[in-house]
Amino acid sequence: MATAACLQREGVEFDLIDRRGECGGAYPHIYAGLQLLSPARYTQLPGLPIRNGRSRGGEYVTVPQYREYLAEYARHFQLQPAAREVRSIERAVSGFDVRFTDSDQPTQYSSVVVATGMFDAPFIPPIEGITSTTSEKLHSRDWPGPVRFSGKRVLVIGGGMSGVEIAEECVRAGLPVTISSRHPIRAVRRRLFGIDIHHFVHAVSHWLPLWTLGSFCDRLPAFPAFDQGIRRMLASNQVNLRGEVRRFDQRVAEFIDGSREEFDVVVLATGYRFHTPFLNIAIERGSRGQPLINKNQSRNCPNLFFVGFPCARIFPSEFLRGIAFDAPFVARHIARRK
Numbered sequence: 662m663a664t665a666a667c668l669q670r671e672g673v674e675f676d677l678i679d680r681r682g683e684c685g686g687a688y689p690h691i692y693a694g695l696q697l698l699s700p701a702r703y704t705q706l707p708g709l710p711i712r713n714g715r716s717r718g719g720e721y722v723t724v725p726q727y728r729e730y731l732a733e734y735a736r737h738f739q740l741q742p743a744a745r746e747v748r749s750i751e752r753a754v755s756g757f758d759v760r761f762t763d764s765d766q767p768t769q770y771s772s773v774v775v776a777t778g779m780f781d782a783p784f785i786p787p788i789e790g791i792t793s794t795t796s797e798k799l800h801s802r803d804w805p806g807p808v809r810f811s812g813k814r815v816l817v818i819g820g821g822m823s824g825v826e827i828a829e830e831c832v833r834a835g836l837p838v839t840i841s842s843r844h845p846i847r848a849v850r851r852r853l854f855g856i857d858i859h860h861f862v863h864a865v866s867h868w869l870p871l872w873t874l875g876s877f878c879d880r881l882p883a884f885p886a887f888d889q890g891i892r893r894m895l896a897s898n899q900v901n902l903r904g905e906v907r908r909f910d911q912r913v914a915e916f917i918d919g920s921r922e923e924f925d926v927v928v929l930a931t932g933y934r935f936h937t938p939f940l941n942i943a944i945e946r947g948s949r950g951q952p953l954i955n956k957n958q959s960r961n962c963p964n965l966f967f968v969g970f971p972c973a974r975i976f977p978s979e980f981l982r983g984i985a986f987d988a989p990f991v992a993r994h995i996a997r998r999k
């Protein structure tokens with residue numbers, strides 16, 4: 662949406678395609694009980710500030726408020742994606758042949774901007790017995806909030822941002838919860854001297870050359886969680902911390918240290934993959950399959966642009982503030998090549 666709005670401003674003709682045919686990307690499907698962790702000013706897209714009802718003194722927006730903002734954004738720029746799914750993208754003599762699932766005829770484009778995010782490709786870890794466990798199993802993408810699991814014993818696999826947030830919610834709702842994590846939980850303070858930490862990170866992250874991050878963009882390690890109570894909950898044993906799960910046997914999880922425990926619910930907070938199965942082009946990829954990108958373009962395929970992908974141009978490119986920063990740049994770049 663951000664790229665489309667910027668292309669419109671540059672006077673570039675474009676087709677906006679979305680498999681679900683709706684604006685808002687992942688947001689209509691993200692659990693409504695969440696508040697965005699970034700302050701609102703870092704979640705607004707180019708050309709339209711966030712005005713609608715913010716919570717906490719106007720600093721943050723909730724998921725429903727952000728959905729409303731995206732709907733307003735679509736109305737403001739008159740964006741309506743065609744409900745089509747991209748099946749394949751191939752290199753053509755000049756530009757790209759794009760095939761959709763509803764037709765065998767390719768459509769030619771001189772540039773393609775891939776903005777498919779990661780929400781559609783949740784990662785399921787290959788743990789023995791995971792498919793046959795009789796505990797209720799779900800990915801964090803489908804977390805409906807703790808109310809549905811009242812009185813149940815919850816195992817959260819993954820100690821990153823979403824795992825920690827879900828465990829915190831379980832504690833607040835009075836559910837017994839265990840986090841299984843390979844590493845000690847890393848939870849950073851959300852505020853420093855009363856100021857949201859994003860303001861400090863923002864000041865440097867936009868101008869930090871990617872080469873200073875070493876192998877970060879290739880490896881893509883998980884980001885630490887924000888401490889919204891987790892440190893206190895761990896210290897007071899309200900959250901039980903375990904190592905990796907070695908295997909599942911019915912409702913029982915066996916951990917790496919040999920201990921076993923029964924759970925009613927298993928939440929896989931194991932992240933996502935930036936998956937682009939429709940790209941029939943041998944582009945350079947990192948160790949987790951993510952496209953390797955330089956200034957929003959594939960490193961080895963010119964005019965194939967990426968927005969909302971890790972390290973696309975800056976450190977936070979995969980986040981909303983990165984998208985807001987990168988979309989005008991991509992649109993200008995395409996406009997200059999017309």
Ligand SMILES: Cc1cc2nc3c(=O)[nH]c(=O)nc-3n(C[C@H](O)[C@H](O)[C@H](O)COP(=O)(O)OP(=O)(O)OC[C@H]3O[C@@H](n4cnc5c(N)ncnc54)[C@H](O)[C@@H]3O)c2cc1C
Pocket residue numbers: 662678679680681685686687688691692695696697698699703704745746747748776777778779780781939968969970979980981982
């Ligand atoms: C729980 C959660 C909380 C978050 N909180 C924050 C936050 O506080 N701050 C922040 O900056 N970021 C946050 N993020 C990240 C932020 O949501 C993403 O950066 C943003 O959604 C990326 O937008 P996108 O348009 O690139 O991808 P998405 O929003 O995932 O949209 C991708 C779209 O592509 C479509 N699509 C996929 N494949 C195809 C295909 N083959 N053909 C056609 N269409 C296709 C999908 O239907 C979808 O609509 C959060 C993410 C999650 C999951």
